[in-house]
Amino acid sequence: xxxxxxLFCHVDDFCQQFEPQWQQKLISHGAVQRVRTKSLCLSExxxxxxxxxxxxxxxxxxxxxxxxxxxxxSAFPKLPSYQRxxxxxxxxxxxxxxxxxxxxxNCTGISFIDSTKIQVCHNRRxxxxxxxxxxxxxxxxxxxxxxxxxxxxxxxxxxxxxxxxLTPGNVDDRKPVVDLLKELWxxxxxxxxxxxQKLATKLLKDFGIExxxxxxxxxxxxLMRLHNKLLSxxxxxxxxxxxxxxxxxxxxxxxxxxxxxxCVNILxxxxxxxxxxxxxxxxxxxxxxxxx
Numbered sequence: 001x002x003x004x005x006x007l008f009c010h011v012d013d014f015c016q017q018f019e020p021q022w023q024q025k026l027i028s029h030g031a032v033q034r035v036r037t038k039s040l041c042l043s044e045x046x047x048x049x050x051x052x053x054x055x056x057x058x059x060x061x062x063x064x065x066x067x068x069x070x071x072x073x074s075a076f077p078k079l080p081s082y083q084r085x086x087x088x089x090x091x092x093x094x095x096x097x098x099x100x101x102x103x104x105x106n107c108t109g110i111s112f113i114d115s116t117k118i119q120v121c122h123n124r125r126x127x128x129x130x131x132x133x134x135x136x137x138x139x140x141x142x143x144x145x146x147x148x149x150x151x152x153x154x155x156x157x158x159x160x161x162x163x164x165x166l167t168p169g170n171v172d173d174r175k176p177v178v179d180l181l182k183e184l185w186x187x188x189x190x191x192x193x194x195x196x197q198k199l200a201t202k203l204l205k206d207f208g209i210e211x212x213x214x215x216x217x218x219x220x221x222x223l224m225r226l227h228n229k230l231l232s233x234x235x236x237x238x239x240x241x242x243x244x245x246x247x248x249x250x251x252x253x254x255x256x257x258x259x260x261x262x263c264v265n266i267l268x269x270x271x272x273x274x275x276x277x278x279x280x281x282x283x284x285x286x287x288x289x290x291x292x
Contacts (some may be wrong), residue, residue, distance in 0.1 A: 002054045002076060004047070007186040007275060011050070012043040014099050022094070038080035038088060046092055046099070048076070049264065053249040053272035090260045103274035105160025109186030110284070112235050113154045113174050113194065116242040117141055118166075118266070120148040121254050131256055139169025151251070151266070154180050154188070155238050159279030161270060166263075174199055175231075181209055189232050192216050231284075240280040241273070249273050 019042060026047035030172050032265060036124040038045075057063035073079060075265060079231045080088075120136050121129045128146045129136075136148045152165040152173070155281075162184065163175045173193040183201060196212040211233055217223060224232070246252045256262040273279075 002051070004051065004072070007051060008043065008047045008075075009052075010070055010275070011046050011099070014102055015041075015043040015046070015095065016188040018098060037133045039080050040085075040088075042092065042095060044076055044093060045088055048085075049089065049092065049096075049268045050271050050275070052250075052268045054275070056248070058250060058253070059255070086261075090258070091263055093260055093264055096264060098241070098270065100164075100267050100274070103161075103271055105156055105158060105162055105274075107162055107184045107186065108156045108158065110157045110231060111154050111162060111181075111184060111186065111188045112156075112238040113136050113152070113177065113180065113188055114242065115150045115152045115193070116246070117169065118149040118151050118252050119146045119254070120256060120262070132259060132262070134167070135168040137168035137182060139171075143145070150240075151245075152176050152180060152248050153238060153241065154184070155241055155269075157234075157237070157282040157284055159237065159241060159281040161241075161274060166266065167187045167285065176192065177211075178202065178206075181211075182207055185209060187212065187228065187231065190214070191235060195219070218279055226243060234282050235278050237282055244276075244280070245269055 020159050038101045039236070040048075048064070052060050052063045055063060055067065057067065061082060064085065068076070068080075069079055079085075090109060117139060120132050121146065126138070129147065132148070138145060138147050139150060140146075148169050150167050150169055150171060150173070152167065153161060154163040156162055163180045165180055167176055173190075174196050177190075177194065184207060190211070192214050194211075195216055196213070200211040200213070203211045210228075212228060214232060214235070232266060249269035249272045253265075254266070
């Protein structure tokens with residue numbers, strides 16, 4: 001169940017440690033700049049942005065006007081207008097990136113990797129689309145072509161996000177794997193899009209990671225230990241998480257008017273999932289003893 005106080009306290013504790021360090025590392029060009037004081041602090045702005053993805057609204061404007069300004073005035077007594085609040089959104093992208101990393105789960109030795117499309121417009125409107133010109137690209141899934149980006153996720157068996165990456169839609173799924181897994185350990189399971197003997201050898205040699213990808217239909221099956229085969233069949237957990245990110249956290253829609261606000265929307269959706277009390281998870285007690 002959504003708890004606004006719990007979310008704000010968690011975000012505010014992070015901001016109290018992050019903001020002083022962030023201000024010290026900002027680079028100045030020497031000119032005098034006017035810094036207009038905001039009526040909301042950074043933690044309040046971030047809380048509202050994250051809460052949008054936890055309240056089943058599909059449009060942030062409706063959420064702000066019909067929910068925040070109607071029911072949360074006691075929690076945020078100095079709420080600005082919707083137009084003013086939207087002007088503040090880009091200033092949160094760096095804190096949100098760091099906060100998302102703070103919300104990541106720990107590697108448990110068993111991880112699952114997958115990518116999902118983030119479509120930014122309908123295929124019929126690709127030629128007229130201007131917001132993500134030179135940023136988004138055409139890509140192909142097992143179902144159809146799309147125009148947008150790919151979200152690459154690594155999760156553990158507890159349903160916690162361990163690492164993520166965002167690439168244009170035409171990037172091969174195998175390209176960001178090394179950067180995603182270089183700080184992890186244990187076993188990683190992927191689908192047919194990650195089949196590469198060269199990649200599996202590199203991960204094992206450089207990082208000691210055992211990488212298992214589901215073989216393609218025209219490939220011969222390789223011998224696997226029983227518990228590895230059973231774990232590879234549980235890879236659907238990451239697909240379930242992708243589905244929740246799109247249908248509950250609302251990370252995908254075609255109403256973006258700014259690339260920065262698009263990134264903020266993705267970050268807040270991922271953070272909202274990290275705060276989700278019940279996540280898809282696996283019970284591995286009946287699998288792991290067989291590996292002994």
